[in-house]
Amino acid sequence: MKAITLRTLRDMKSRGEAFSCLTCYDATFAGAMARAGVEVILIGDSLGMVLQGHDSTLPVTTDDMAYHTAAVARGNRQSLIMADMPFMSYATVAETLTNAATLMRAGAHLVKLEGGAWLCERVTQLAQGGIPSCVHLGLTPQSVNVLGGYRVQGRGEASSSQLIEDACAVVAAGAALILLECVPTDLAKRVQATVDVPVIGIGAGPHCDGQVLVLHDMLGIHHAKPARFVKDFLQAGDGSIEGAFRCYIEQVKSGDYPAPEHAFAD
Ligand code: KIV
Ligand code: NA
Numbered sequence: 001m002k003a004i005t006l007r008t009l010r011d012m013k014s015r016g017e018a019f020s021c022l023t024c025y026d027a028t029f030a031g032a033m034a035r036a037g038v039e040v041i042l043i044g045d046s047l048g049m050v051l052q053g054h055d056s057t058l059p060v061t062t063d064d065m066a067y068h069t070a071a072v073a074r075g076n077r078q079s080l081i082m083a084d085m086p087f088m089s090y091a092t093v094a095e096t097l098t099n100a101a102t103l104m105r106a107g108a109h110l111v112k113l114e115g116g117a118w119l120c121e122r123v124t125q126l127a128q129g130g131i132p133s134c135v136h137l138g139l140t141p142q143s144v145n146v147l148g149g150y151r152v153q154g155r156g157e158a159s160s161s162q163l164i165e166d167a168c169a170v171v172a173a174g175a176a177l178i179l180l181e182c183v184p185t186d187l188a189k190r191v192q193a194t195v196d197v198p199v200i201g202i203g204a205g206p207h208c209d210g211q212v213l214v215l216h217d218m219l220g221i222h223h224a225k226p227a228r229f230v231k232d233f234l235q236a237g238d239g240s241i242e243g244a245f246r247c248y249i250e251q252v253k254s255g256d257y258p259a260p261e262h263a264f265a266d
Contacts, residue, residue, distance in 0.1 A: 004039045004080040006110070006132060006176050009198045012039075013209045020252045021082075021200055021212035022245065025051055025068045027075030029215060029241075034078035036245035040200070041076060042112070042212060043069045045084040045142070049224075050216045057141050060086040062099045066106040073107025082134060082177075083108035087142045096122040100131045110176060114140035116166035120173035127174035134177035135170040137163055137191075138204065141181075150227075152203075152264045154183040164191060171195045179212065180204040182229075184266045203229035205263040211252045219244060229262040 002008075012019050021040035024030050025047050033041055047068055048060040062085070069083045083103040090096040090113050100111045110132040113119055119135055126133050138153040147153070154163045164187075167178050178199045180188050185205030192199045192207050201208030213230065216222070219241070220232035237247030251257035 001037070001078060003078055006080065009039065009080070009177070009210070013198045018208075018252050018255070019198070019210040020249045021210050022218065022248070023047075023212070023214045024072050024076075025215070027071045030072040030075035030079075032242050033245055034076040036242050037249055038079055038245055040210065040212070041072055041079045041081050043072055043081070043083045043108070044214065045086045046214050048086075050214060056144055058087045058144075060084075062086060062089045062102055065089075066102050069103055069106040069108050081107060081109045082112055083110075084112050090119075090122055093122055093125055097125060097129060097131075100126055100133075101129075104131055110134060112136055112177075112179065114142050116162075117169035119175075120169055123170055123173040123175050127176075132176035133174075134179050134200070135167075135175045136179040136181065137166055137183075138180045139182035150182075152182045152184065154187045155266060160184070160187045160190075163187060164194060167191050167195050171197050180208065182227075182264065185263045186266055201258075203227060203258075203262070203264060206255055206258055211258065213248070218248060228264070229258060231257055231262060 019039040022038050023044040024041045045057040045060045048054045048057040065083055065086055089099040103111050112134040114136040123133050154160045180201045182203040188201050188204035189207035198209040200210040200212050202212045217230040218233045220234050233244040233248045237243035
């Protein structure tokens with residue numbers, strides 16, 4: 001199979017074929033994901049919670065991200081590899097470029113940043129320097145202390161219009177992907193229809209172009225009470241790890257996942 005690129009994802013969006021994304025932090029799981037056919041691998045800063053045992057993503061450093069990105073890249077030549085820029089690693093434009101370059105050298109194909117329209121200058125400069133970016137909107141876990149907890153975002157007219165404006169602004173600035181976390185299904189549907197780049201969702205309903213889940217969550221190994229959108233694909237599949245990945249891919253493509261019980265209403 002040909003390696004997945006941003007162009008593959010754009011073509012899939014235009015064909016209306018959903019793609020799958022999973023978080024991954026090491027070479028062995030990355031290899032299994034390549035064999036199963038997972039299109040996008042995210043080295044998420046969720047590793048602060050699921051690997052390091054912290055209760056938020058805030059302690060994660062760029063060095064931590066680079067270490068895991070390099071391991072994943074060694075194990076997978078097939079999927080598109082996206083690495084999270086951790087808390088405060090993109091505080092300034094200069095730091096954004098330096099730290100994103102570290103992740104690209106470690107093997108990432110693009111980086112992900114949490115925020116909104118204030119990221120525009122960073123996104124443009126990254127793209128000009130050869131680094132595609134994904135902007136993560138909605139529930140942005142690095143801002144948990146500002147948000148006052150992990151909760152659904154974008155409810156109500158003011159908040160949903162703001163999110164759509166943010167999405168349009170960062171896409172105009174050059175963002176290659178949008179990721180929506182924990183937003184109502186209708187809002188995600190509007191974003192998917194409005195922007196011409198692929199939209200990946202987690203707890204954002206079935207209308208996104210792609211879906212993402214945290215590896216440990218989808219294998220049913222929980223560090224905390226699982227969120228509403230989590231489904232155990234180890235149980236849903238044939239009982240093997242690769243079977244769980246294949247089952248996830250199938251259900252994302254068929255639209256069986258996410259079901260209404262995994263999504264949030266307005
Ligand atoms: O860090 C992570 O795992 C993420 C996903 C939940 C989207 O950002
Ligand atoms: Na993350």
